[in-house]
Amino acid sequence: MDTLYENTDFVDLSINEASYCKGDPTGVHQKRYVTQSKCTKVLLLVLCVFVVLAVGGLCVLGVLYNNNNLGDFESLHVQHQRALMQLSAQEMNATIMERKLKGLMADLTTVREQLSFCKDMESELHELKAKNNRLRASLYDAQSCDLWTVCRGMIYFSTDKRDWASSRAVCVSMGADLVTITSQKEQDFLVSKIKETHWIGLNDLETEGRWVWVNNKTLEETGVEFWHKRTSGKSEPDNWKEKDPSGENCVSLGNHGGFLNTWFDNSCKQLKRFICEKK
Incomplete structure (x- = not known):
């Protein structure tokens, strides 16, 4: 093998x-x-x-x-979800803003109604004041006056002379006060009854230049004033301080120069006759 x-x-x-x-x-x-x-x-x-x-x-x-x-x-999905959430939030905010807007519109309507009501009331008040002035003026049409005279109220023309504060104190002691003038007819009536200057109830003792009646009404509220106007020099009130450093803070009807139909500011310390008025 x-x-x-x-x-x-x-x-x-x-x-x-x-x-x-x-x-x-x-x-x-x-x-x-x-x-x-x-x-x-x-x-x-x-x-x-x-x-x-x-x-x-x-x-x-x-x-x-x-x-x-x-x-x-996934990123697009997340962005989509975020966009949906933002859209939902914006829709909710829009709903809230719409409700607020409706509330503001309702408030605005209420305010307009109130303003309209106030304007109506103001118009009625002006009408009532005008009627009151007309009625008050019509009551001073008497031709004579002896001491107290009934003319809707009562007018007293003094015979003695005092300073402004003392004059007012006398009027108050009789349940009256220095007179206030609120119409042309009342002014004309008082002028027609005096022969010399008299104290009236107007002053700016609290605030210089803010003239207030003894019943706390201002000239703007009464709506009339009758200051003396000069063609040369400063018109009244001029707050002259030559004789009284504190100035002129009280008002008289007329002055010592003979002008009796207009108002003058004077030192409250001067002695004058006075006019009381009792309601």
Whole structure:
């Protein structure tokens, strides 16, 4: 058996025959064929590796792309939800503002109604004041007056002279006060009954330049004033301080110069006759 397998002639013959059958008596082409087959396998193996790597890369890229798209989708979803929340908040604010606006419109309507009512009341008040002034003036049409005279109230013309404060004290002691003048007829009536200057119930003792009657009404409220006007020099009231440094804070009907139909501010310390009025 050993001799059989080690027969070199047989082996060589087999090889030579194979080579001969392939048209290569020398066996060179057979060797080249084996070498090319191995190279082809290596190339195929390398190609497979590249294909696997390429497919793996494509898979990785696909995963990354999907992840990015998923992230973008989630981001868009979050933004959408935020936009919906903001829109809802704005709608709620708009509803609240609409309610407030309706409330303000209702308040405005109420204020307008109140203003209209106040204007009506103011108009009626002016009419009542005008009627009162006309009625009051009509009651001073008497032709004579001896001490107390009934003219809606009672008028007293003093015969003695006092300063303004003492004159008022006398009037108050009789349940009266210094006279207030609220109409042209009342002014004319008093002027017609005096022959010299008299104290009346107008002063600015509390605030300089703010003339107030003893019943606490201002000239703006009574609506009439009869200050003496000069063509040259300052008209009354002039608050002259030459004789009294405290100024002239009390008002008289007429002055010592003979002007009896207008008002003059004087030092409250001067002695004058006075006119009391009892309601």
